[in-house]
Amino acid sequence: MTDEFSRIARYFAPLAGEEGLGLANDAAVLKPPPGRELVLTVDQMLEGVHFLSGDDPALIARKLLRRNLSDLAAMGAVPMGYLLTTALPAGLEESWLAGFSAGLAEDQKLYGICLYGGDSSSARRDISLSATLLGHVAPGAGLSRGGAKPGDEIWVTGTIGDAALGLKARLGELTDPTGYLTRRSLLPEPRVGLSLAGIASAAIDVSDGLLQDLGHICRQSGAGAVIAADAVPVSEQAAAFGPDMLEARLTDGDDYELIVTVPPDRVAALKAACGALAITRIGHMVAGEGVEVRDPAGATLRFGKAGWQHF
Amino acid sequence: MTDEFSRIARYFAPLAGEEGLGLANDAAVLKPPPGRELVLTVDQMLEGVHFLSGDDPALIARKLLRRNLSDLAAMGAVPMGYLLTTALPAGLEESWLAGFSAGLAEDQKLYGICLYGGDSSSARRDISLSATLLGHVAPGAGLSRGGAKPGDEIWVTGTIGDAALGLKARLGELTDPTGYLTRRSLLPEPRVGLSLAGIASAAIDVSDGLLQDLGHICRQSGAGAVIAADAVPVSEQAAAFGPDMLEARLTDGDDYELIVTVPPDRVAALKAACGALAITRIGHMVAGEGVEVRDPAGATLRFGKAGWQHF
Numbered sequence: 001m002t003d004e005f006s007r008i009a010r011y012f013a014p015l016a017g018e019e020g021l022g023l024a025n026d027a028a029v030l031k032p033p034p035g036r037e038l039v040l041t042v043d044q045m046l047e048g049v050h051f052l053s054g055d056d057p058a059l060i061a062r063k064l065l066r067r068n069l070s071d072l073a074a075m076g077a078v079p080m081g082y083l084l085t086t087a088l089p090a091g092l093e094e095s096w097l098a099g100f101s102a103g104l105a106e107d108q109k110l111y112g113i114c115l116y117g118g119d120s121s122s123a124r125r126d127i128s129l130s131a132t133l134l135g136h137v138a139p140g141a142g143l144s145r146g147g148a149k150p151g152d153e154i155w156v157t158g159t160i161g162d163a164a165l166g167l168k169a170r171l172g173e174l175t176d177p178t179g180y181l182t183r184r185s186l187l188p189e190p191r192v193g194l195s196l197a198g199i200a201s202a203a204i205d206v207s208d209g210l211l212q213d214l215g216h217i218c219r220q221s222g223a224g225a226v227i228a229a230d231a232v233p234v235s236e237q238a239a240a241f242g243p244d245m246l247e248a249r250l251t252d253g254d255d256y257e258l259i260v261t262v263p264p265d266r267v268a269a270l271k272a273a274c275g276a277l278a279i280t281r282i283g284h285m286v287a288g289e290g291v292e293v294r295d296p297a298g299a300t301l302r303f304g305k306a307g308w309q310h311f
Numbered sequence: 312m313t314d315e316f317s318r319i320a321r322y323f324a325p326l327a328g329e330e331g332l333g334l335a336n337d338a339a340v341l342k343p344p345p346g347r348e349l350v351l352t353v354d355q356m357l358e359g360v361h362f363l364s365g366d367d368p369a370l371i372a373r374k375l376l377r378r379n380l381s382d383l384a385a386m387g388a389v390p391m392g393y394l395l396t397t398a399l400p401a402g403l404e405e406s407w408l409a410g411f412s413a414g415l416a417e418d419q420k421l422y423g424i425c426l427y428g429g430d431s432s433s434a435r436r437d438i439s440l441s442a443t444l445l446g447h448v449a450p451g452a453g454l455s456r457g458g459a460k461p462g463d464e465i466w467v468t469g470t471i472g473d474a475a476l477g478l479k480a481r482l483g484e485l486t487d488p489t490g491y492l493t494r495r496s497l498l499p500e501p502r503v504g505l506s507l508a509g510i511a512s513a514a515i516d517v518s519d520g521l522l523q524d525l526g527h528i529c530r531q532s533g534a535g536a537v538i539a540a541d542a543v544p545v546s547e548q549a550a551a552f553g554p555d556m557l558e559a560r561l562t563d564g565d566d567y568e569l570i571v572t573v574p575p576d577r578v579a580a581l582k583a584a585c586g587a588l589a590i591t592r593i594g595h596m597v598a599g600e601g602v603e604v605r606d607p608a609g610a611t612l613r614f615g616k617a618g619w620q621h622f
Contacts, residue, residue, distance in 0.1 A: 025456050027350045083443055
C-alpha cells in the first residue's frame with residue numbers, strides 16, 4: 001500500500017465537502033444550518049461482526065453510511081455529512097480502498113452528503129470502520145422512541161426479515177435464486193426523506209430485530225404493544241421459505257425499515273407522507289409493557305429471544 | 312458480562328448530557344450554540360496499535376478523549392461533547408468497562424464535556440474504540456495549518472519527546488524512576504483553553520512527530536521551516552537520556568503539545584495567552600518548503616523519517 005497521506009489524498013480528499021477543509025486540518029469546521037437542531041449518530045462496521053471478510057468493499061462502505069442514514073431517518077432528520085474512521089490491517093490490497101472509497105462516493109451522491117473528516121489507522125488484524133453522521137431537524141421536531149400512546153397504531157415500512165435470510169444465503173445456508181435477499185442484506189435502503197414530524201408519535205429503525213426494536217419504543221413510551229404475526233409484511237422471496245421462518249423474521253435485524261407509531265386520526269397523513277413506499281399496519285399500542293405477538297387465532301406466541309445483542 | 316442494554320444503562324447513560332436523550336434513541340439532538348461554528352474531530356484507540364493490551368482502561372478512556380481534545384485545541388475550539396464507539400471482545404471482564412467509564416467520567420468533568428451518544432458492538436478479537444468530539448469557535452476564528460508566512464516564529468508548548476520515552480519505559484526498554492515519562496505517554500495534557508485566535512497564524516498538535524506535524528503546516532501554508540535542534544524544549548527527565556535521543560524526540564509522536572506559528576509582533580500576545588504554560592521558540596518560517604533542522608553550528612541535520620505513519 002502507498003503511505004497514509006497519499007492514501008488520504010487519493011481516496012478520501014475527493015470525497016470531502018468544504019467543511020472538511022481538504023482533510024488537511026485537525027478537525028472540520030461546520031456552519032450549522034440556521035434555526036435547525038443538529039442530529040448526531042454513529043455506527044460501526046467490523047470485520048467478522050458486521051461483514052464477512054471477503055465482502056465487496058464498496059458494499060461495506062455503502063452499508064456503513066446506510067446504517068447511519070437509517071438512524072437519522074428514525075429521528076426524522078435530513079442528512080448532511082459524516083466523519084469516518086478506518087483501521088486497516090497492513091496486508092490489505094490497495095484495491096480494497098479503491099472499492100471502499102468508490103462505494104462512499106456513490107452513496108454520498110445518492111443521499112446528498114459529504115465527508116467532513118476522519119481518522120485513519122493501521123489495525124493489528126481485523127478491519128474496523130465507523131461513521132459519525134450529522135443531520136438536522138426543525139427545533140423540537142426530532143422523532144423519538146418515547147412518544148407512543150395506548151391506542152396508537154403500529155406501522156412498518158417495506159418488508160421485514162429479508163436481510164436475515166440474505167445473510168443465510170451469503171453463508172450458503174439457503175438458496176436465493178434471484179439475489180434479492182442477498183441484496184437486502186448487503187445494501188439496505190434507509191427510509192430517509194419521509195416527513196413524519198407531527199404525524200408519527202414514535203419511530204425507530206429495525207436494526208436489531210422487530211420485537212427488540214419495538215420493545216425499545218414500549219420501554220421509552222411506558223406502554224405495551226400487541227402485534228399480529230401474520231400482519232408483518234413479508235417479501236415474495238422471503239415468503240417462499242414458508243412460515244417456519246417467523247421467529248427469525250421477528251428477531252433478526254439488519255432490515256433498516258422503520259417502525260412508526262401513529263394515532264389513528266393521523267394514518268391518512270402517514271400514508272400520504274410515505275407516498276409510493278409500502279407501509280403496513282402490524283398492531284397497536286396498549287396500556288402495559290412489552291411486545292405481545294398473536295397468531296391468527298389470537299393466541300400469544302413466545303420466542304426464545306427478542307433480537308440481536310452484542311454478547 | 313451483563314447484556315448490552317444493561318451495560319449501556321449502567322456505564323454509559325450516567326455520562327450522557329441532555330443532548331444524548333438518555334442514550335435511549337437512535338441519535339442525539341443538539342442545539343448548536345447561536346452564532347458559533349462547529350468544530351468536529353474523530354480519533355481511534357485500537358488495542359495493539361494505540362495502547363497495550365494490559366493498559367489501565369481508565370487511562371485508555373482518558374487518552375481517547377484527550378487525543379480528540381488536542382485536535383480541538385489545535386483549531387482553537389471550545390470542547391462541548393462527544394459520541395463514542397466501543398467494540399469489545401466477548402471475554403473482556405466487566406471491570407474493564409467499569410474502569411473505562413470511570414476514566415471517561417473523570418475527564419468529562421475536568422474538560423466540561425458530556426457524552427452525546429454512541430454505538431457499542433462486540434469485536435472478534437481486539438478492542439477498538441473511537442470518539443467523535445464536537446466543539447465550537449467564533450465564525451472564521453478557527454485556527455488552521457495553512458496560515459503560516461515566511462518570517463513567522465515557530466513556538467511549541469511544554470516539552471517534546473517525553474511520550475516516546477514513556478512508551479519505551481512501558482515496554483521495559485528504559486527505566487523511568489519518577490514515572491514522569493510514563494505518565495506523559497499514558498495521560499497527555501491537551502492544550503485546550505488557550506485563546507489563540509487573532510494571534511497564531513497556524514497551529515497543529517504534535518501527535519505524529521514534531522517534524523512531520525510541522526511539515527503539515529509547511530505544506531498547507533506553502534512555506535518552509537527552519538528549526539534549531541537544541542532549541543526544542545526537553546524535560547529534565549528526558550534530558551537525562553542524553554543527546555542520542557534527538558531523532559526520536561523530533562520524529563516520535565504522542566506528545567499532544569501545540570506547534571504555533573506567530574508573526575513576530577504578536578509574540579507578546581502569544582505569551583500572554585499561554586499564561587503559566589511554558590512555551591518555547593524553536594525556529595521560524597521561511598520561503599521554500601519542508602522542515603530544516605540545524606545543529607548549534609548551523610549545519611543541517613538529516614533524519615531517516617519525519618514521523619509516525621500508519622503502515
